Amino acid sequence: MNYNRKDYSEEELIQLYRALLKPRMIEERMLVLLRQGKVSKWFSGIGQEAISVGSALALEQDEYILPLHRNLGVFTSRGVELDRLFAQFQGKIHGFTKGRDRSFHFGSNEHHIVGMISHLGPQLAVADGIALADLLEKKEKVTLVFSGDGGASEGDFHEALNVAAVWGLPVIFMIENNGYGLSTPNNEQFKFKHFIDKGSAYGIDALQIDGNNILEVYDTVRQAAASIRKNPRPMLIEAITFRMRGHEEASGTKYVPKELFEKWAKKDPVENFERYLLDELVLTQKAMESIKEELRAEIEDGLQKAFAEPMPEVNREQELDDMYKPFDQEVIKPASDAKTERRFVDAISDALRQSMERYPELVLMGQDIAEYGGVFKVTEGFVDAFGKGRVRNTPLCESAILGVGLGMSVRGQKSMVEMQFADFVSAGFSQIVNNLAKSHYRWGQNADVVVRMPTGAGTAAGPFHSQSNEAWFFHTPGLKIVYPSSPYDAKGLLNAAIEDPNPVMYFEHKLLYRSISQEIPDDYYTVEIGKAKTVAEGSDLTIITYGMGVHWAMQLQQELTDASLEILDLRSLLPWDKEAVRAVVAKTGRVIILHEDTMTGGIGGEIAAWISEHCFELLDAPVARVASLDTAVPFSPPLEQDFLPRQRLRDKVAAMLNY
Incomplete structure (x- = not known):
C-alpha cells in the first residue's frame, strides 16, 4: 500500500x-x-x-x-x-x-x-x-x-x-x-x-x-x-x-471465495x-x-x-408520549373581525402564504409548485412573494423530497411537501412511516414536516388520482392526520399543522377546492388539532364523518323531513376526538360512521370498535359503517358514483332509524 x-x-x-x-x-x-x-x-x-x-x-x-x-x-x-x-x-x-x-x-x-x-x-x-x-x-x-x-x-x-x-x-x-x-x-x-x-x-x-x-x-x-x-x-x-x-456475525462468510x-x-x-x-x-x-x-x-x-446500568424499566406513559415531540397547541384567534368569502382552495393558499410570512424558516417543496403554481394553483404567485429558494420545484421523486424534509428538521427548519395527488405518496411511503414517524421516538429528533395530500374521488380521474388513502397512515404512531371539510377549517388546520413540530398528513379533497366557499377571517388563525366539531344538531341518529362525508351527511339531513340527524365532523383523524364521539353516542344512541375510503380496513372500523368497547351501554342499535366499495376507484362516472357511499348512506340511515 x-x-x-x-x-x-x-x-x-x-x-x-x-x-x-x-x-x-x-x-x-x-x-x-x-x-x-x-x-x-x-x-x-x-x-x-x-x-x-x-x-x-x-x-x-x-x-x-x-x-x-x-x-x-x-x-x-x-x-x-x-x-x-x-x-x-x-x-x-x-x-x-x-x-x-x-x-x-x-x-x-x-x-x-x-x-x-x-x-x-x-x-x-x-x-x-x-x-x-x-x-x-x-x-x-x-x-x-x-x-x-x-x-x-x-x-x-x-x-x-x-x-x-x-x-x-x-x-x-x-x-x-x-x-x-x-x-x-x-x-x-x-x-x-x-x-x-x-x-x-x-x-x-x-x-x-x-x-x-x-x-x-x-x-x-x-x-x-x-x-x-x-x-x-x-x-x-x-x-x-x-x-x-x-x-x-450470524450470517457467516461461506459465500465468499477464500482467495478474496x-x-x-x-x-x-x-x-x-x-x-x-x-x-x-x-x-x-x-x-x-x-x-x-x-x-x-x-x-x-x-x-x-x-x-453496571440496569435494563430499562417499563414506563408505558413515557413510551406513548415519546412518539411525538411535546407540543401544547395554543389556538390562535384572528387579530381582527375582517372576513372575506373564500373558496376551499383559496383558504389553503391563504394559510400557506401567512405561514410563510410567519415562519421564515419554512420551505415549500413539490412538483410544479413554483412558477406554475401547482396543478391546482394553490401556490400561484408564491415565487414572486418568497423566491425560488423557499418555493421549490422538485424532480419527480417523492421519497427524496420527504427525506429532505426530515434533513431540514435536523437543522431546525420547517417544510411543506406537496404530493401532486395523494395517490403518489406511495412512492415515498417508507420515508413517512419509517423515517418521519419514528424519528422522535427513536432518538428525539422531530420531523417538522407537513405533507399536503390532494385526495378523493368524484372527478372521474380513475384509480390513480382518486384514492382516499388516509387509513394507510392512521395505523402509524408518530404521525398526525387532519382532514378539513370547510374553508374555515382548511385554513386553520393547515396553519396549525405547520405550527406543530411533528409530521402532519394534511388531506384536502380535490372536489371541494372550487365547489364550496365560506366567509373566513383574513388574519392568521389556527384550529385545534384533535378536536371534532358538531356541524348539525339532531336527536334521532348520529353520523360521524369527515371530509366529503360531511357534505353528503349535511345534504341528507336537509332532505329528510321525518328524522333529526346529529353530524360530527372529526376534522382530525390522528389523534381523533374520543370525548366528542362519546358525547354524540350518548345523545342519540344510534351511530353511523361514514367515510369515502373503502370499507375494509378503513378508519371507521377502528372508531366502531372503540364505540362498541367503551360506549356499549349507550347504544340503542349496533354501530354501522357506510363506505366506498372494496374496489379500486373506477374511471367512468356511473361506476364511480356507485363506488362512492352516498346513496348507500341514505339506505343505511333508513335502516338504522327503523331498527
Missing part, C-alpha cells in the same frame, strides 16, 4: 493512527462479547475502518455525517462517549435511543451524526435536506452520507443524487464498495464497472479511492470538502474496500498503516503499545459502566 505523507506532521499521523485503531479494538472486544451473549448482534466494519475514520476526521466537527452499519469509526472519531455507545448496543436507557433501537440506528445532534434506518436508501435524501438548510442559510458547510454498494441499488440512491445535482447541494456521497450486498456479489447487483461511472450521468464530480488507505481517504475527503464549501455542489466518492467479516480473504488480508488498513508509521520512525513500538493500552483501558471503563 502506497502512503503519500504530503506535509502532514507526526502529530497528525499519530492522531490518524489512534483514531483508526480505536474502532478496531472495540470491534475485537465486541466479537468476544457477542460470543458470550452480552451483545445481541454485531455488524462488523473490520477491514473498512479507514473510510469511516478518514472521512470523519477530514470534516469540521459541526458538519453532519450520516453513517451506516459499518461506520463505528465515525462515532469514535466524533468523540461519542463509549459508555453511552456501549449502553446503546445493550439496549440500556443511557444509550441514545433509550433501548428502543439497536446498534447505529440513532443520531446525535451534539455530535452532528444522523444514524441509519434498516432501509438504508432513505438516509441519502436526509443528507440532501441538511445540505439544503446550509445552502439556504449561506453556511459554508458540507454534509457526508454513506451508502454501501448493495444499498445503492435502491431507488432512493438515484433520487437523492439527482436532487442534489439539480439543486447544487453540498453533499459528499461516500460509496463503500466492498463487493457484496450481504451475500449477493456486485455482478448480481449491477452491470456497470465502477460507481464513478455514474457521476457524469448525474452531472456531478466522481472520484475513486483506495478505501483501505487512511491517508488517501483523509486527504481526498479533506480536499473535496474544502472545494465544496466554496463552490457548493454534490460529489460522489467511491471507496474500494472489502468486508472481512459477515454482513452480520487472503488478498484483502494483505491490505488490512490498520496493520498496513501501523507498519508504515513504524518504518517511517513516526511511531515506536513502545509508543504503539502505550496507545493500545490507553485505548484498552478506555474501552474497558466504558464497558463496565454500561454493564
